[in-house]
Amino acid sequence: MQLLKVDTLEQAREKLIQAVGSDWLKVCEVAVEDARDKVLAEDIYGVQDIPEFRRSMVDGYAVQAKDTMGASDSIPVFLEVIEDVAIGTKAQSMIVPGTCAYVPTGGMLPEGADSCVMVEYCEQFDKTHIAVSQPVSPGRHIVDIGEDSKKGALIFKKGRRLRPQEVGVLAAEGLTKVKVYAPLSVFVISTGDELVTPGEELPIGKIYDINTQALTALARKHGFFISGTKTVPDVYEALRGAIEEAQKISDIVVISGGSSKGKKDITAQLIDELSEPGVFTHGLALKPGKPTILGMDKKSHTLMVGLPGHPVAAMAVFEMLPVWLKKELEGETKKLLLPAVLDGNVPGTPGRKMLLFVELTRSEDGYQARPIFGKSGLMSTMTRADGYAVVDLNQEGLKSGDKIWVAQL
Amino acid sequence: MQLLKVDTLEQAREKLIQAVGSDWLKVCEVAVEDARDKVLAEDIYGVQDIPEFRRSMVDGYAVQAKDTMGASDSIPVFLEVIEDVAIGTKAQSMIVPGTCAYVPTGGMLPEGADSCVMVEYCEQFDKTHIAVSQPVSPGRHIVDIGEDSKKGALIFKKGRRLRPQEVGVLAAEGLTKVKVYAPLSVFVISTGDELVTPGEELPIGKIYDINTQALTALARKHGFFISGTKTVPDVYEALRGAIEEAQKISDIVVISGGSSKGKKDITAQLIDELSEPGVFTHGLALKPGKPTILGMDKKSHTLMVGLPGHPVAAMAVFEMLPVWLKKELEGETKKLLLPAVLDGNVPGTPGRKMLLFVELTRSEDGYQARPIFGKSGLMSTMTRADGYAVVDLNQEGLKSGDKIWVAQL
Numbered sequence: 001m002q003l004l005k006v007d008t009l010e011q012a013r014e015k016l017i018q019a020v021g022s023d024w025l026k027v028c029e030v031a032v033e034d035a036r037d038k039v040l041a042e043d044i045y046g047v048q049d050i051p052e053f054r055r056s057m058v059d060g061y062a063v064q065a066k067d068t069m070g071a072s073d074s075i076p077v078f079l080e081v082i083e084d085v086a087i088g089t090k091a092q093s094m095i096v097p098g099t100c101a102y103v104p105t106g107g108m109l110p111e112g113a114d115s116c117v118m119v120e121y122c123e124q125f126d127k128t129h130i131a132v133s134q135p136v137s138p139g140r141h142i143v144d145i146g147e148d149s150k151k152g153a154l155i156f157k158k159g160r161r162l163r164p165q166e167v168g169v170l171a172a173e174g175l176t177k178v179k180v181y182a183p184l185s186v187f188v189i190s191t192g193d194e195l196v197t198p199g200e201e202l203p204i205g206k207i208y209d210i211n212t213q214a215l216t217a218l219a220r221k222h223g224f225f226i227s228g229t230k231t232v233p234d235v236y237e238a239l240r241g242a243i244e245e246a247q248k249i250s251d252i253v254v255i256s257g258g259s260s261k262g263k264k265d266i267t268a269q270l271i272d273e274l275s276e277p278g279v280f281t282h283g284l285a286l287k288p289g290k291p292t293i294l295g296m297d298k299k300s301h302t303l304m305v306g307l308p309g310h311p312v313a314a315m316a317v318f319e320m321l322p323v324w325l326k327k328e329l330e331g332e333t334k335k336l337l338l339p340a341v342l343d344g345n346v347p348g349t350p351g352r353k354m355l356l357f358v359e360l361t362r363s364e365d366g367y368q369a370r371p372i373f374g375k376s377g378l379m380s381t382m383t384r385a386d387g388y389a390v391v392d393l394n395q396e397g398l399k400s401g402d403k404i405w406v407a408q409l
Numbered sequence: 410m411q412l413l414k415v416d417t418l419e420q421a422r423e424k425l426i427q428a429v430g431s432d433w434l435k436v437c438e439v440a441v442e443d444a445r446d447k448v449l450a451e452d453i454y455g456v457q458d459i460p461e462f463r464r465s466m467v468d469g470y471a472v473q474a475k476d477t478m479g480a481s482d483s484i485p486v487f488l489e490v491i492e493d494v495a496i497g498t499k500a501q502s503m504i505v506p507g508t509c510a511y512v513p514t515g516g517m518l519p520e521g522a523d524s525c526v527m528v529e530y531c532e533q534f535d536k537t538h539i540a541v542s543q544p545v546s547p548g549r550h551i552v553d554i555g556e557d558s559k560k561g562a563l564i565f566k567k568g569r570r571l572r573p574q575e576v577g578v579l580a581a582e583g584l585t586k587v588k589v590y591a592p593l594s595v596f597v598i599s600t601g602d603e604l605v606t607p608g609e610e611l612p613i614g615k616i617y618d619i620n621t622q623a624l625t626a627l628a629r630k631h632g633f634f635i636s637g638t639k640t641v642p643d644v645y646e647a648l649r650g651a652i653e654e655a656q657k658i659s660d661i662v663v664i665s666g667g668s669s670k671g672k673k674d675i676t677a678q679l680i681d682e683l684s685e686p687g688v689f690t691h692g693l694a695l696k697p698g699k700p701t702i703l704g705m706d707k708k709s710h711t712l713m714v715g716l717p718g719h720p721v722a723a724m725a726v727f728e729m730l731p732v733w734l735k736k737e738l739e740g741e742t743k744k745l746l747l748p749a750v751l752d753g754n755v756p757g758t759p760g761r762k763m764l765l766f767v768e769l770t771r772s773e774d775g776y777q778a779r780p781i782f783g784k785s786g787l788m789s790t791m792t793r794a795d796g797y798a799v800v801d802l803n804q805e806g807l808k809s810g811d812k813i814w815v816a817q818l
Contacts, residue, residue, distance in 0.1 A: 052616075087603045088601070089602075105718070106616070163626075164623050164724065165623065165721075168626070168724070168791075170607075171617055171618065172616070172619045174611060196583075198579075198585050199585040202457070205497055206497045207459075207461075214573050214576055214577030214580065215573075217442070217572075311581075336795065339776070380578075408745055
C-alpha cells in the first residue's frame with residue numbers, strides 16, 4: 001500500500017463513483033404496496049388515460065352548457081332527464097339540446113354533454129324534467145379524458161423516490177409491480193478490545209459498543225439492508241476473518257473503530273489486502289472524519305469503508321460517503337435543506353470541510369442555528385442537534401449572522 | 410344521528426383528543442435495534458456515567474500538566490514512563506510529578522494524571538523516559554467522567570422520537586430494551602361500485618382503486634400498522650360487514666369513498682350506528698377535506714374516520730387528523746417546516762383552512778413556493794408537490810410574496 005495524501009470530500013466522492021462502477025446497483029421488481037420509499041429504476045409511462053372517460057366532479061346533471069345560458073331562480077331552464085347514470089357504469093344516452101342526465105360524483109358523462117350542473121341548482125319539475133336555476137360554462141365540474149395523466153406520457157422518471165402519492169398514481173395506472181433499486185447490503189463490523197455488547201457487564205476501562213447499533217439504525221434509515229454485524233477484538237486474524245465473511249454477503253463492509261495508531265494500521269492494512277486494487281482513500285479532509293479509509297474489491301464488488309472509531313465521526317462519514325453514494329447512484333437529486341442564520345461564531349479549520357451540528361429555533365423570520373460544539377467522542381453533540389450543515393471553513397471560519405443550509409438529522 | 414354543523418380543523422382535533430381519551434395509546438417494549446423511529450413512552454435516565462473513567466482522546470502520554478510547563482523543542486521536559494495502558498483495561502499506576510503513562514485513544518487515564526500529550530510531541534529518550542516538547546493545560550485531550558452524560562441524569566424525555574443517534578446513546582448506556590408507543594393499527598376500507606383492484610381489467614366507467622394503496626403507504630410512512638384493507642361496493646350490508654370486521658382488530662378504521670350524496674349517507678349512518686356514542690364530526694371546514702366524518706366507538710376503542718373519496722382529499726385529511734392525533738398523543742412537538750415565499754396568488758375561501766400544495770425552488774435567499782392548483786380529484790397535484798402549507802385564507806386569500814411555512818411531503 002502506497003502512502004496516500006488526505007482526500008477532500010469531493011475527491012473521495014469522485015473516487016467512490018469511479019471505484020464502484022456503473023453496474024453496482026441492482027434492480028429488483030417489487031409489489032406496488034412495497035414500493036414506498038424505494039427509488040424507481042425505470043421510467044413509468046401512462047398505461048391509459050386517467051380518467052379514461054369524462055367524469056363528473058359533483059352530484060349533478062350532465063348538460064350542454066349552452067342550454068343553461070341565462071338560467072336563474074326566476075327564469076329557470078327546463079331540461080328533459082333522459083338517463084340516470086349509475087356510478088361505475090357506462091353512460092348510454094346521447095345528450096342533445098334540451099336533455100340532460102343525472103350523474104353522481106365520479107360517474108361517467110354521456111356523449112354530447114360538456115358540463116355538469118350541481119344538484120343544488122336543479123329542482124325536479126315533473127316526472128321527466130328538471131328546472132335548472134344556474135348557468136354553467138363548458139367544462140364546468142367535469143374532469144376531461146386524460147386530464148390527470150395521458151396514455152403513453154412519461155409519468156415518473158427513473159430516479160424518483162416513491163412517496164405515498166406516487167404509490168397512489170401507480171395504483172391509478174393499474175400497476176401492481178414496479179422496478180426499483182434493490183437495497184444495498186451493509187455489514188457493520190466494530191473493532192476494539194474495549195468494546196462490550198450492551199446488556200453484558202461493563203468492567204472498568206471498557207465501554208459499550210455504540211457503533212453497531214448507531215450505524216445499523218442509520219443505514220436502515222437510509223434504506224440499506226443490514227447483512228450482518230460483528231464486534232471483534234483488535235486482533236489481525238479476528239478482523240480479517242470478519243471482513244472476509246462480510247465480503248461474501250455484502251455490497252458494503254464498514255469497519256468502525258481502530259482509532260488508535262496501531263489499530264488504524266490493521267484496518268487499513270486489511271482493507272488493502274482484501275480489496276483489489278487496494279485502498280484508494282486514506283484520510284479525509286473532513287471534521288469529524290479524518291481517519292477514513294476506502295477500498296473497493298473488484299472481485300467481490302464490495303466497497304470497504306474504514307470509519308473513525310468515535311460514534312459521531314463514524315455516523316458523519318457514513319452519511320457523507322455511503323449514503324451520498326447511494327443517492328447519487330439512484331439519481332435522487334432534490335434535497336430540501338433548511339435555510340438558517342448562524343447564531344454563534346465557528347472558528348476556521350483551514351483546508352477542511354466541517355460537519356457543523358446545529359440546534360434550530362424558529363422565529364417569525366426563519367430559523368436560527370446555534371452551533372453545537374463538543375469533543376468529537378461525545379454522542380450528546382449529535383442528540384442535541386436538529387441537523388447539520390456542511391461548511392467550508394477556510395481560514396476565517398463562520399460568523400454569527402452568516403447564512404447556512406441545514407440538512408435535517 | 411343529529412345533524413351537526415361543519416367543524417373547523419381545530420374543533421375536530423379538540424373533539425378527537427376528547428374522544429380517544431388518555432389511555433388509547435398502548436406502550437410496548439422493543440429491542441433497542443428495533444427502536445429507531447419509534448417514540449419513547451418512558452423517560453430515560455443515565456444508567457452510569459459516560460464515560461465511567463477518564464478517557465484519552467488521543468494516542469499519547471497521560472501526564473500532570475504542570476510537569477509540561479515551558480516544554481519546547483529546544484528545552485524538552487523528561488518524564489519517566491511508568492505504565493503502558495492497554496485499551497479496554499484498567500490503568501494500574503499512579504502518576505506523580507516526573508512520571509507519565511502511555512495511553513491509546515479511548516484508553517483509561519491512570520490516577521494522578523490530568524491531561525494527555527499527543528505522541529507527536531513526545532520522543533523516546535531512553536529505555537524508561539520520554540522527552541516532551543509541548544506544554545499541555547489540565548484537562549487537555551481527555552474526556553472526564555460523566556462528561557458525555559451522568560448517571561441518574563435525565564437523558565431523554567418521554568415523547569422523544571428515536572433517531573439513529575438516540576439509538577446510539579441507548580446502546581452507550583448498555584440498554585437493550587426500551588419502552589415505546591405501540592403502533593396504532595389502521596384498517597383501510599375503500600368503497601365504491603366504480604372501484605377495480607389494480608391488475609384486473611378495467612371496464613369503461615370504472616377506475617382503479619387508488620385509496621387503498623395510497624392510504625396504506627401514507628399510514629406506514631407515519632408509523633401506523635396496517636391491520637387490513639378491503640374494497641367494498643356501495644352496499645349497506647357489505648360496508649357494515651367490513652367495518653364490523655375491521656373494528657375488532659384495529660385502533661382506527663378509515664373508510665374512503667362514498668363521495669356522492671347517497672353513499673355519503675351510508676358511510677355516515679354506519680359510522681353512527683357502529684360507534685358509541687356516535688358521530689361527533691360531520692363535515693370539516695378544510696379544503697380539500699369537507700366530507701369528513703368522525704366517530705369513536707367506546708366499546709371497541711376504535712376511531713372511525715370517514716374520508717373523502719378523492720385520493721388527494723383522503724390523504725390530506727388522513728395527514729391532518731389521524732397522523733396529527735398520533736403525534737399529539739405521543740408528545741412529539743418539534744416539527745421543522747420550511748420557510749418559503751409564495752410565488753403566485755391564492756384566492757380566498759372564507760371560513761375554511763386550506764392545504765395549499767406547493768412546488769419549491771431554492772434560490773440563494775431561500776425557497777420560492779409555487780402553488781399547485783388542480784381539481785381535487787387529480788393525483789398529479791400531489792405528485793408535483795414538494796410540500797404543503799396549512800393556510801387560513803379568510804376573505805382576501807394570499808398574495809405573491811407572502812411568507813408561508815411548508816411541511817415536506
